[in-house]
Amino acid sequence: MDATLELLAEKGYEGLTIEGVAGRSEVNKTTIYRWWPSKAALLGAALVEAEVLDFDAPDTGSLDGDLRRLVEGVARLLTVPPASDIAVAALGAAVHDPALAEAAKGFFADRFARELPIFERARARGEIDASADPMMIVDLLAGAVWLRVVFRQLPLDRDFADRTVALVLHGVRPAGNVA
Amino acid sequence: MDATLELLAEKGYEGLTIEGVAGRSEVNKTTIYRWWPSKAALLGAALVEAEVLDFDAPDTGSLDGDLRRLVEGVARLLTVPPASDIAVAALGAAVHDPALAEAAKGFFADRFARELPIFERARARGEIDASADPMMIVDLLAGAVWLRVVFRQLPLDRDFADRTVALVLHGVRPAGNVA
Numbered sequence: 001m002d003a004t005l006e007l008l009a010e011k012g013y014e015g016l017t018i019e020g021v022a023g024r025s026e027v028n029k030t031t032i033y034r035w036w037p038s039k040a041a042l043l044g045a046a047l048v049e050a051e052v053l054d055f056d057a058p059d060t061g062s063l064d065g066d067l068r069r070l071v072e073g074v075a076r077l078l079t080v081p082p083a084s085d086i087a088v089a090a091l092g093a094a095v096h097d098p099a100l101a102e103a104a105k106g107f108f109a110d111r112f113a114r115e116l117p118i119f120e121r122a123r124a125r126g127e128i129d130a131s132a133d134p135m136m137i138v139d140l141l142a143g144a145v146w147l148r149v150v151f152r153q154l155p156l157d158r159d160f161a162d163r164t165v166a167l168v169l170h171g172v173r174p175a176g177n178v179a
Numbered sequence: 180m181d182a183t184l185e186l187l188a189e190k191g192y193e194g195l196t197i198e199g200v201a202g203r204s205e206v207n208k209t210t211i212y213r214w215w216p217s218k219a220a221l222l223g224a225a226l227v228e229a230e231v232l233d234f235d236a237p238d239t240g241s242l243d244g245d246l247r248r249l250v251e252g253v254a255r256l257l258t259v260p261p262a263s264d265i266a267v268a269a270l271g272a273a274v275h276d277p278a279l280a281e282a283a284k285g286f287f288a289d290r291f292a293r294e295l296p297i298f299e300r301a302r303a304r305g306e307i308d309a310s311a312d313p314m315m316i317v318d319l320l321a322g323a324v325w326l327r328v329v330f331r332q333l334p335l336d337r338d339f340a341d342r343t344v345a346l347v348l349h350g351v352r353p354a355g356n357v358a
Binding site: 012013014088089091092093094095096101104105108109128132133135136137139141142144145146147148150151152153163164167168169170171172173 | 191193267272273287288307311315318319322327346352
């Protein structure tokens with residue numbers, strides 16, 4: 001698993017091969033193929049188990065604090081190596097590799113299940129009501145990080161997390177208008 | 180340009196070659212190379228000129244209406260062929276191809292310049308104040324579409340545009356709490 005992620009970070013998805021993983025890990029190629037029939041399957045398993053992508057949902061006592069931590073975590077995942085080399089390469093390759101897309105889908109579903117308690121606690125504290133859509137909130141915030149970092153290739157300002165979360169919590173309203 | 184986009188939609192970025200474009204367009208390969216030194220450069224030029232990706236900023240008379248049209252446009256771009264085959268393949272490949280990443284960056288900058296009048300009009304109408312960050316608003320909305328469609332591979336509900344825009348305009352607040 002480590003060898004798979006190292007090679008992905010170094011060479012990208014195109015350069016990742018089961019032969020390369022076998023050489024790096026000193027495990028026989030046929031042994032790897034017995035468990036994972038393709039490099040997409042191998043990478044999918046490695047991503048789910050990757051410590052570098054591991055994720056503990058924040059619990060700061062407020063929805064505002066939890067969401068800011070969440071955005072900071074996504075920002076680190078997409079900008080700080082080696083996690084960013086792995087995450088960006090794997091997600092980019094998932095766009096045109098159906099087997100890897102399945103792995104990415106599983107990765108997002110797993111993370112979302114771990115994020116849900118943030119919203120259950122916020123509801124219990126009266127910070128949101130039952131009509132709030134947790135997946136939409138997460139996707140707005142994480143999607144904004146992805147667009148700015150990966151597609152626009154622009155830096156994240158220091159207060160990016162504070163400002164995106166404030167926008168999603170309070171909306172865009174002119175000063176003095178609270179309706 | 181048409182041959183480049185057709186081959187991208189049919190075969191993905193890996194399968195796109197200058198030889199293939201030469202064959203499809205009946206243009207000599209060396210003529211293509213004279214103008215575009217690589218397939219990334221050729222695709223970058225084709226994307227900027229692509230009618231299928233063309234974009235007119237909406238002007239519905241309200242920020243709410245304009246942003247809903249904007250989200251619907253991004254949703255179409257990422258889900259309705261042939262535009263979606265082209266856009267998703269090109270953006271996915273941009274993640275691991277620096278030359279194509281430059282083209283994608285230019286594509287986003289060009290679109291953003293055309294989206295800015297939406298926010299200038301909203302400011303003139305008093306719907307937002309000077310502290311509002313147009314790029315952040317666009318990235319939250321477009322990013323949410325990308326995450327749901329491409330990474331989660333989940334369908335967009337009919338009211339996806341209405342709900343994401345309402346969230347960004349008014350925030351997540353429990354019923355009865357307008358503070």
